[in-house]
Amino acid sequence: MITEYGRLTRESRLEIGETLLSMARYLDENVAYLSGTETGRIAINESLARRTYEFFRSKGLLLDKNLMQELANKNNSKFKPNALFKR
Structure with missing residues (x-):
């Protein structure tokens, strides 16, 4: 299920004609990792939220920028603190 953060990033990415692959290359991240952050399977760390904004x-x-971080934090609130995926 896509999260609010995921909806914002996905719709924004499509609006500017970028694919998940092109975004992953720009951010030097794995496509599966970014996909997981969009769908809420993986927590979004502050660095990724900042770099995505950039x-x-x-x-x-x-x-x-503040809304992006707020939505990332909302997504992350469902994870147990020791279960957060760290990068």
């Missing part, structure tokens, strides 16, 4: 900004799409 990715969109570099493509000319200005998103609300």
Whole structure:
């Protein structure tokens, strides 16, 4: 099930004509990892949320940085603290 963070990033990515693969290459991340963050299977660390914001900004799409972090935190609240995927 896609999360609010995932919906925001996916819709924004598609709006600017980027694929998950092109975004993963830009962020130097694994496609499966990014997919997992979109669908809520993997926690979103602060670094990834910040770099994702920068990715969109570099493509000319200005998103609300605080909202992105808030949605990432909301997604992460369902994980037990010791179960967070660390990168």
